[in-house]
Amino acid sequence: MKITAQLLLGSTILLSTTISTQLSADTTISNSAIETIVVTGRRDSQPIENLIGAIGQINNQDMQLIGHQHISQTAARLPGVWLSRGNGQELLAAVRSPVFTGAGSCGEIQTSEDGLPIRPTGMCNVNQLFEVNSEQAAGLEVWRGPGTVFYGSNALHGVINTLSPQIERNYLSLETASNDYNRVKLGWNQQRGTQQWQVAANGVKDGGFKDDSGFDQQKLSLKHQWSGTEISSDTHFSAVNLNQETAGFIRGENAYRDPLLWKTNPNPEAFRDAQAFRLSTRLSNISNISNTKDDLSEWQITPYLRHSSMTFLQHYLPGQAEEKNGQTSAGIQSSHKQYLNADTSLWLGADIEWGSMWVEEFQANALGTADNVRYQGQHYDFEVDSQQFAAFANLESAVSSKLTAEAGVRLETINYDYQNNMLAGTTRDDGSACNSSDGSCRYFRPEDRSDSNDNLNLHLGVNYQISPALSAYSRVASAYRAPQINELYRLQKEQQINDIKPVQLKSFEAGLRFYNDALSAELNFYRMNKKQVILKDSDGFLVNDGETTHRGVEWQLGYALNSNWQIATAGAWAKHLYSKSSPLNGVSVNGNDIDTAPRYQGGAQLRYQPSEGMTAELEWLYLGSYFLDAVNAHKYPGHNVLNLSWRQSFEHWELRLRATNLGDRRIADRADFAFGSYRYFVGEGRGVLAEIKHYF
Secondary structure (H helix, E strand, O other), X not given: OEEEEEEXXXXXXXXXXXXXXXXXXXXXXXXXXXXXXEOOOOOOOEEHHHOXXXXXXXXXXXXXXXXXXXXXXXXXXXXXXXXXXXXXXXXXXXXXXXXXXXOOHHHHEEEEXXXXXXXXXXXXXXXXXXXXXXXXXXXXXXXXXXXXXXXXXXXXXXXXXXXXXXXXXXXXXXXXXXXXXXXXEEEEEEEEOOEEEEEEXXXXXXXXXXXXXXXXXXXXXXXXXXXXXXXXXXXXXXXXXXXXXXXXXXXXXXXXXXXXXOOOOXXXXXXXXXXXXXXXXXXXXXXXXXXXXXXXXXXXXEEEEEEEEEEEEOOOOOOOOEEEEEEEEEEEEEEEEEEOOOOEEEEEEEEEEEEEEEEEEEEOOOOOOOOOOOOOEEEEEEEEEEEEEEXXXXXXXXXXOOEEEEEEEEEEEEEXXXXXXXXXXXXXOOOOOOOOOOOOOOEEEOOOEEEEEEEEEEEEEEXXXXXXXXXXXXXXXXXXXXXXXXXXXXXXXXXXXXXXXOEEXXXXXXXXXXXXXXXXXXXXXXXXXXXXXXXXXXXXXXXXXXXXXXXXXXXXXXXXXXXXXXXXXXXXXXXXXXXXXXXXXXXXXXXXXXXXXXXXXXXXXXXEEEEOOEEXXXXXXXXXXXXXXXXXXXXXXXXXXXXXXXXXXXXXXXXXXEEEOOOOOOXXXXXXXXXXXXXXXXXXXXXXXXXXXXXX
C-alpha cells in the first residue's frame, strides 16, 4: 500500500514525500518529491527549495491539529516569530525584531491575507490580526526579514500572510474549553460546473481567564471561484465582529506569580468593539500558445475594498481616554510575468491604493485639577485621505544548472491630506489654556496640511544548489515604512510633523537548506540596520533620529524516526540593540538591548501518527528572558510551556482534544516596566479543549 508521510521542519510542513511500504516488517522509502508551495514572497506559487529568503509555513493539517483559540498558539512554532498575546484577541507582533509598541509599531510588519494587506498603509493596528479568519485558514506563512519588491511600506521586519479558508469537506464542529469557552465552526463548499462556492464561518463566546475579560467574536469568509478557458477569478468577502471586555495589566514585581493577583482584572471597565470587512477579486490569465516557456506570460489584477471601525478604552494611560477610529480604503494590485527565454523571467507590476481614515479621542475622566494637561474633553478629531502608487520590476534567471539569481526594484510614493476638525494648537477643546508653565496642554493638533514621501527599495539574491539535497542562498535588501497617521498628526506639545520621516532598513541574510527522505533542515543568518527609527525620548515625545541593529540565527529541523514517529524543532537566537538614540531620562541607552526582545526562543514537537486517521503530539515551547525597559534595569526571566494534542478521524466524524500549559505554570504572556512599575499580561494556566466535528 502507499501512504503519505509529512516531515515537519520546525513544526512547519515543508516536505511531502510519498512512501511505499510493504505489509511486512521491512519498510522501503522511494519516490520522494519536494512539493511544498509558498506564496508570500511574490504573487505566484514557488517551491520552498528555490526560495531566496526565509519563510515559515504552517499548513492546513497542522492548523487543524492546533485549532488555536489565539493565533499566537500557531505562530509560536515558527523561528524568530513571537505574537505576544495581550488580553482576549489582542496581540503585539515580533518577526526578527523586538515586540513593537506605540502608535506606529504595527507598521514594522506587514499583515496580509492571500497577499493583500488587510489595512491601508497609514493606518494599521497592533491588534489587527483578529480581523482575519485565521481560525479556519488554509495556512499561515511568515516571511522573515524585509519583504520582496512585491511588497512596499510596512514590510520591514517581515510579512505575516494568512491563507484564506479552503474548504475540502463540508463540516460543522462544536468546541468547548476551560474558562467558559465555546465555539462553533461551519465549512461548506459546492461545485457547479466551472464555479465553486464556499462558506467558512465561526462564532466564539469566551468567559475569559481573568475577571471580566470575556469576548464574543464572529467571523465569516465567503468565496467564489470561476475558471474559464483563458481567465479565472477568485472572489473573497471577509467580515469580522469583536466585542471584548479587556483585562488590564497587573502591577508589581512578579505579580503574575501571586495567586491573589493572578486572575484579577484592575480594569473591569476596559473594552474593545471592532468590526471589519474586506472584498477582493483576483483575475488571472495564463496563456501558453506554443507550450514552451518562451511564449508563456501570466498576469494578475486584483481590485479590493476594505472597511474597519473600532472603539476602545485606553485603560493603560492616565485619564483612560476613549478612542474611536476607522477607515475605508480601496485599491488595485496588478502584475505581469513574462518569460524572456526558458531560463529568465521578468515581473512588472503596479499597485494603487486610496484611503479615507479618521481618528477621535475623548477623555471623560478628570485628573486632579480641571486644568490638568491631560484634560477632560476632546483631544483629537481628524481625517486623513491617502493616495499611494507603486511600480516594481523583478528579474529572475537561472544563470546555470545550479545557480539562480534574482534582482528587484520598487518605487513607491504616498500622500496624506490631513484635515483637523478641532481647534488647532495645544489648547483645551474649548480654546482655554491648561495649568502648565506656558499654558499649553499635552495634545497638539496641527493645522490642515498635506504630506508625502517617496521611497526606492532594492533587493538582490542568489540561490546555489550544492547537491540534490543541499542548497544555499544569500540576499541583500532594503525596506522602509511610511509614518503612520497617528505618528504624524496625533502629536504632543512641542512636537513637529517635519521631524517624522520614513523608517529605513538595510538587510543581509544567508541560509542553508537540506532535504532528503527522512531529514529536513534549515539554518538562517541575518543582520539588519535601521535608521530614522521613531522612538520616544525622555519627555515622551516621538523623535525620528534613532538607529538600531538586529542580528540573529534561526534554525528549523525535522526528522522522521520511522513511518509513525516524527520530531521537529525550531528556534532563534537574536540580538536587537539600540545603536543610536536620544537619552532616556538623562541616561544613554546606546548599546543596550531593546526592551521586550528575548535573546532565545523556540520549541520542539514529538508527533505520533500510527495511521492516517490518528495523530498525537507533545509540544514544548520556550521563551527566553528579556529586558522590560530601554535602560535594561528590569527583566522578565522567561518561561517554558508544554502542550498536548490528539486527533482521531472517522469516516464522517472527528474528535480532537488539546491540553495547554500542562504544568500549570505561572507565566506572563507579556511584561514591561512603565509608569514606575512592573506590568504583566498574565498567561493562562492549564486549559483543556474538546472538539467534535461532523462531515456532511
